[in-house]
Amino acid sequence: MNMLESVKESLVTWNAKNGERAKLQHAYIIVAVVLLFVAGIVGLVNRDLGQNILVVCIICAGLFLVNAVAWSLLQSALLSRLPARRTNTNGRKK
Secondary structure (H helix, E strand, O other), X not given: OOHHHHHHHHHHXXXXXXXXXXXXXXXXXXXXXXXXXXXXXXXXXXHHXXXXXXXXXXXXXXXXXXHHHHHHHHHHHHHOOOOOOOEOOOOOEO
């Protein structure tokens, strides 16, 4: 098994295990980390551009935190109080 097949298998497993909200959270944090590295490298050459990229990184990290809090509040306040959907005799949800 080569490295490309291993990466594909890992991505398929990740896709199957995580919901849409978790994938979005992962995307925010990955973008923030990548931008942090890019801002550091660019900052060695051009200080102002590096700081501008760092601002975008901080915005992505802020979005990650705001989404985490909002989804936690939504989950605890609304979704936990909704009744579970019942199924009828043919297996369809009401």
